[in-house]
Amino acid sequence: MDVSDLGEFGLIERIGARLPPYREDVRAAVGDDVAVLALDGESYLLATCDIQVEGVHFLRKSITAYQLGRRAAAINLSDIAAKGGTPEHFLVSLALPGALEVSWVEELYDGLGEESARHGADIVGGNLSRTDGPLVVDAFLLGKVKVEEVVLRSGARAGDAVLVTGWLGGGAAGLALLEGGGAGLSDEFKDVLERYLTPTPRVGEGRVIARSGRATSMMDLSDGLGSDVGHICDESGVGVRLFADRLPLSGGVGSVAEVTGRTDWMLGLEGGEDYELCLTVPPEAEEEVAAQVEEETGTPVTCVGEILPREEGRWVVLPDGSEIPLVARGWDHFGSGQ
Amino acid sequence: MDVSDLGEFGLIERIGARLPPYREDVRAAVGDDVAVLALDGESYLLATCDIQVEGVHFLRKSITAYQLGRRAAAINLSDIAAKGGTPEHFLVSLALPGALEVSWVEELYDGLGEESARHGADIVGGNLSRTDGPLVVDAFLLGKVKVEEVVLRSGARAGDAVLVTGWLGGGAAGLALLEGGGAGLSDEFKDVLERYLTPTPRVGEGRVIARSGRATSMMDLSDGLGSDVGHICDESGVGVRLFADRLPLSGGVGSVAEVTGRTDWMLGLEGGEDYELCLTVPPEAEEEVAAQVEEETGTPVTCVGEILPREEGRWVVLPDGSEIPLVARGWDHFGSGQ
Numbered sequence: 323m324d325v326s327d328l329g330e331f332g333l334i335e336r337i338g339a340r341l342p343p344y345r346e347d348v349r350a351a352v353g354d355d356v357a358v359l360a361l362d363g364e365s366y367l368l369a370t371c372d373i374q375v376e377g378v379h380f381l382r383k384s385i386t387a388y389q390l391g392r393r394a395a396a397i398n399l400s401d402i403a404a405k406g407g408t409p410e411h412f413l414v415s416l417a418l419p420g421a422l423e424v425s426w427v428e429e430l431y432d433g434l435g436e437e438s439a440r441h442g443a444d445i446v447g448g449n450l451s452r453t454d455g456p457l458v459v460d461a462f463l464l465g466k467v468k469v470e471e472v473v474l475r476s477g478a479r480a481g482d483a484v485l486v487t488g489w490l491g492g493g494a495a496g497l498a499l500l501e502g503g504g505a506g507l508s509d510e511f512k513d514v515l516e517r518y519l520t521p522t523p524r525v526g527e528g529r530v531i532a533r534s535g536r537a538t539s540m541m542d543l544s545d546g547l548g549s550d551v552g553h554i555c556d557e558s559g560v561g562v563r564l565f566a567d568r569l570p571l572s573g574g575v576g577s578v579a580e581v582t583g584r585t586d587w588m589l590g591l592e593g594g595e596d597y598e599l600c601l602t603v604p605p606e607a608e609e610e611v612a613a614q615v616e617e618e619t620g621t622p623v624t625c626v627g628e629i630l631p632r633e634e635g636r637w638v639v640l641p642d643g644s645e646i647p648l649v650a651r652g653w654d655h656f657g658s659g660q
Numbered sequence: 661m662d663v664s665d666l667g668e669f670g671l672i673e674r675i676g677a678r679l680p681p682y683r684e685d686v687r688a689a690v691g692d693d694v695a696v697l698a699l700d701g702e703s704y705l706l707a708t709c710d711i712q713v714e715g716v717h718f719l720r721k722s723i724t725a726y727q728l729g730r731r732a733a734a735i736n737l738s739d740i741a742a743k744g745g746t747p748e749h750f751l752v753s754l755a756l757p758g759a760l761e762v763s764w765v766e767e768l769y770d771g772l773g774e775e776s777a778r779h780g781a782d783i784v785g786g787n788l789s790r791t792d793g794p795l796v797v798d799a800f801l802l803g804k805v806k807v808e809e810v811v812l813r814s815g816a817r818a819g820d821a822v823l824v825t826g827w828l829g830g831g832a833a834g835l836a837l838l839e840g841g842g843a844g845l846s847d848e849f850k851d852v853l854e855r856y857l858t859p860t861p862r863v864g865e866g867r868v869i870a871r872s873g874r875a876t877s878m879m880d881l882s883d884g885l886g887s888d889v890g891h892i893c894d895e896s897g898v899g900v901r902l903f904a905d906r907l908p909l910s911g912g913v914g915s916v917a918e919v920t921g922r923t924d925w926m927l928g929l930e931g932g933e934d935y936e937l938c939l940t941v942p943p944e945a946e947e948e949v950a951a952q953v954e955e956e957t958g959t960p961v962t963c964v965g966e967i968l969p970r971e972e973g974r975w976v977v978l979p980d981g982s983e984i985p986l987v988a989r990g991w992d993h994f995g996s997g998q
Contacts, residue, residue, distance in 0.1 A: 325765060326758035330788050336762060340769050342777035345748060348784055357784035359749060359802075362700055369784070371800055373753040375791045410683060411697060415711040415753075415798045420664035427663060427671060431678050439680035446686055446695035446707070450668050453713045455793025460753045462709060462800045464697075 350474060354557075355401045355541070358472060366472055368465040370401040376456035384500045385519055387426045390459065391433020392520045397544065398463035399441050399523035400597040404542040405474075406532025407467035409443040409525060415460040417453035430459070441525045467532065473601070477538035478558035482602040484627035485612065487527050490547060491579075491586065492517030492572030494593020498582050514574040521597040526619045528599055534614055536607040546594040547626070548648055552636065554602065561630035564648060566591060567641040570624040587641065602629055688812060692895075693739045693879070696810060704810050706803040708739040714794035722838050723857055725764045728797065729771020730858045735882065736801035737779050737861035738935040742880040743812075744870025745805035747781040747863060753798040755791035768797070779863045805870065811939070815876035816896035818972075820940040822965035823950065825865050828885060829917075829924065830855030830910030832931020836920045852912040859935040864957045866937055872952055874945040884932040885964070886986055890974065892940065899968035902986060904929060905979040908962040925979065940967055 325333055338352045349366060350358040359367040374380060374394050385393070395412065402409045414434060418427065431445075438445055443463065496518025499511055524542070531537050539554045547564070555562055569590035579586040603611050605628075612623035630637075636648040663671055676690045687704060688696040697705040712718060712732050723731070733750065740747045752772060756765065769783075776783055781801065834856025837849055862880070869875050877892045885902070893900055907928035917924040941949050943966075950961035968975075974986040 323762045324758065325756050325760050325762055326790070328762050333762065333765060333788060336766060337769050340766055340773060341783050342773045343782065344784065345780075345782050348749075348782065351782075351784035352786070354785070357749065357751065359784070367705070367802075369749065369751055369800075369802065371751050371753050371785070371787050371798075373755055373787045373789045373796075373798065375755045375789050375793075375796075377792045378755075378790050411686075411695065411707065413695065413707055413709050413800060415709050415800075417711055417713045417716075417796060418663050420662065422663050424661045424663055424666050424671065424674065428674060428678055431675050435678060435680045442683075444681065444683050444686065444689075445679050446682065446689035446697070447692070447709070448690070449709050449711045449798075450671060451711045451713050452664070452716050453794060453796075454715045455713075456791060458711075458713075458755060458791075458796055458798075460709075460711065460787075460796075460798045462707075462751060464705075464707065464802075 354475065356405050358405065363469065365466045365468055368402050368405050368407045368467060369462070370398055371460060371462040372397050373458065373460040375458050382457070387429035388433040389519045391430040392437040394459045394461045395434050395437035396521050396523045397597060398461050399437065399525055400542040400544070402463055402465035403523050403525040403528035404540050404599055405467055406471050406528050406540065407465040408529065409441050409463055409465040411464045412438055412443055412445040413462045414445060414448035416448065417451045417458035419457060420452050441523065471532040473532055473537045473540040475539050475541050475554050475557035478554050478560050478602040478629045479538055480560055480629055480631040481605055482538055482629040483605050483608040483625045484551065484562060484564065484600065484602055484629060485608065485623050486547065486570065486598050486600050486626050487524050487615065487621050487623055488598045489570050489572040490596050490598060491575035491590035491593050493521060493595025494589045495572065495575045495578035497595060498578055510574045510577060514572055514578060517572055518595055521595065523597055524599045524621065527615050527621050530615045530618045531599065531601055531611060534611050536603045536611050537601045538603060540599055540601040543596045543598045543600055544594055546592045547600060548591045551600060555636060559632050561632050561634045561636050562627055562648065563630055563637045563639060564591065564627035565639045568624065568626045570622065591638065692813060694743050696743065701807065703804045703806055706740050706743050706745045706805060708736055709798060709800040710735050711796065711798040713796050720795065725767035726771040727857045729768040730775040732797045732799045733772045733775035734859050734861045735935060736799050737775065737863055738880040738882070740801055740803035741861050741863040741866035742878050742937055743805055744809050744866050744878065745803040746867065747779050747801055747803045749802045750776055750781055750783040751800040752783060752786035754786065755789045755796035757795060758790050779861065809870040811870055811875045811878040813877050813879050813892050813895035816892050816898050816940040816967045817876055818898055818967055818969040819943055820876055820967040821943050821946040821963045822889065822900060822902065822967060823939050823941060823946065823961050824885065824908065824964050825862050825937045825953065825959050825961055827908050827910040828934050828936060829913035829928035829931050831859060831933025832927045833910065833913045833916035835933060836916055848912045848915060852910055852916060855910055856933055859933065861935055862937045862959065865953050865959050868953045868956045869937070869939055869949060872949050874941045874949050875939045876941060878937055878939040881934045881936045881938055882932055884930045885938060886929045886976070889938060893974060897970050899970050899972045899974050900965055900986065901968055901975045901977060902929065902965035903977045906962065906964045908960065929976065
């Protein structure tokens with residue numbers, strides 16, 4: 323059997339079974355996007371990484387070095403945001419073709435540095451290698467969070483509201499446009515392209531949510547809401563009901579859906595790359611948390627569903643009122659994609 | 661200008677000039693192999709990473725998955741050892757061809773896990789991606805060291821003795837054998853091959869040296885003594901004189917030197933991949949530190965040179981007594997290599 327038969331999550335499961343035992347200070351590890359490590363009783367150290375491979379995650383003809391730098395930083399910042407953490411230090415590994423222009427690497431670092439600095443993080447190290455194959459950018463990010471503020475994936479309870487920050491579907495719509503060529507786009511389309519190329523990590527929003535103390539679980543939306551909410555269900559031992567007509571869609575998603583022959587809510591539900599936060603809160607806290615985030619960051623928070631007891635399953639209510647099982651159709655890095 | 665014109669260290673310099681300012685807790689960062697980050701006044705957090713690219717750092721026909729896993733762990737452990745630190749947590753990023761056997765990945769993790777566990781570290785996360793190009797293993801390691809025990813590269817003073825742990829030249833000799841095919845080797849040759857394929861990080865030795873409080877600088881030998889000692893000279897603002905006939909050579913290096921038409925001390929001086937520690941101590945502490953390391957770990961420590969005032973330059977005394985300038989000929993990941 324080869325790795326593409328098994329898929330990303332199957333492979334992670336196989337690997338997990340072979341790892342040495344965790345040290346005593348480990349609170350969350352393989353299977354989460356972020357390792358949560360006890361420091362001193364007051365704080366957790368957070369550690370995450372995300373590898374971006376040319377030809378799989380990006381094409382050099384479709385994204386500038388500066389945009390790629392911002393994007394590589396953003397997707398790691400988003401992981402720290404999802405724990406309610408404060409990002410601190412990046413290390414960046416690069417595998418670079420020898421014939422690459424030095425200015426390309428400088429622009430990559432301009433993007434990495436700008437996005438890092440915007441969220442208070444710096445770049446303290448890394449490693450450079452030549453490659454004879456595709457360019458690789460692998461960014462590692464360290465952050466911290468107070469013990470009483472950390473939000474894991476495992477605390478969602480039946481009855482909780484499922485909230486998302488910002489807007490969905492823009493990442494997937496932007497990717498669809500890029501794959502279709504992306505040339506000569508109107509401004510409306512440029513917005514979703516921007517959402518895909520340089521997503522905005524919700525670091526400030528994550529901090530507000532963490533400080534509120536009301537979130538029972540949280541994660542960031544990298545693979546798509548329908549897929550990612552499944553991780554919260556798995557870790558929390560619950561079911562979920564999402565409402566397709568409540569998804570807050572990015573401007574332009576409807577037009578892209580039309581052009582590409584999909585429905586807009588499918589892009590919002592199944593498309594990845596939005597890097598919004600998905601969280602659960604007890605129903606009585608829904609308005610308070612949404613208002614706090616909006617007031618302090620300007621980012622809207624929308625209720626898109628409810629947590630069910632595990633035995634009631636995972637469902638999506640379509641705009642016509644019919645209900646279908648929620649099947650993870652998100653991004654599998656070894657599968658056929660979204 | 662492309663990156664192969666500029667070379668690895670030139671590129672690091674160019675990148676360094678474009679980074680956002682460091683946060684207040686940074687004690688060492690880009691330019692060192694390890695980021696040193698203040699935690700709580702008592703300890704430093706250490707963070708390092710090392711990317712291994714197929715075709716550049718290894719060939720799948722020449723190294724087993726298990727050996728590659730051990731090696732990838734070892735070279736990061738060696739960086740933490742060079743700071744006197746205790747390794748704690750690995751994150752591992754992999755870019756894998758889709759057609760790779762799952763058992764290959766499992767064996768890689770067996771090697772990673774075994775080498776980690778041997779030194780008290782665990783594996784708490786990572787990231788998996790498909791690639792259409794060469795396989796990439798990028799391991800990221802966190803460690804800690806007490807503030808009063810950390811050893812940097814910047815404290816060497818004129819008159820200090822230059823010491824190395826263990827044996828030199830084995831890594832380069834092993835690599836030379838592999839490049840020559842490596843088949844049908846006698847046991848003597850198998851030893852140096854082992855030195856290259858699965859180097860032994862000097863974690864215990866680094867801890868003894870750190871606790872002694874006598875080392876003024878330290879680093880691990882990944883690129884070759886002649887090249888790496890130059891980093892200590894750069895950071896400490898000193899010169900150095902090494903003695904070619906004092907280099908403690910691995911068994912088999914002489915025979916490989918003969919076969920490959922080099923001299924044995926050249927393999928010891930210029931060859932990389934030994935992952936021994938190079939440290940400086942005041943001359944009066946030389947015997948004490950060497951004895952302590954040998955007693956507690958069984959690893960010999962050899963004096964191979966002396967630190968000079970900066971203006972006296974960097975020299976190697978050859979076995980015939982003549983003195984030549986020390987020129988870095990170590991491994992440059994974008995240059996023509998060794």
